């Protein structure tokens with residue numbers, strides 16, 4: 520692993536078998552794209568039972584992460600599926616995101632925190648997010664805030 524990739528792996532607190540394999544900064548779009556991969560032959564815990572399995576197949580995915588300075592930042596990684604005789608073929612859980620979420624956990628945490636004190640559209644502007652999924656996170660917080668205030 521080169522020095523830059525090692526630095527980003529450490530910054531994300533990435534655990535093996537995942538590591539940063541490439542960091543692309545697109546100077547035209549101002550976007551930072553961080554590519555992760557796992558080592559060949561890795562085994563992953565099955566989501567519904569505790570045992571680990573070899574990778575059955577994997578699907579490339581992308582998550583929005585917190586900006587690095589003003590730069591929109593995305594994580595890219597293959598998400599493996601494992602085949603269990605009992606449960607069938609299941610997608611494994613990645614440590615940096617909830618299943619089906621297009622955002623990293625850290626990004627969601629910041630959205631939730633900001634939505635407690637400002638409207639969702641202000642949060643979207645501040646974080647430079649053009650992704651409608653932010654409204655799903657933000658509107659839950661806003662309605663809970665309203666309920667709290669009215670009691």
Ligand SMILES: [Zn+2]
Pocket residue numbers: 565567568603604605606607
């Ligand atoms: Zn199973």
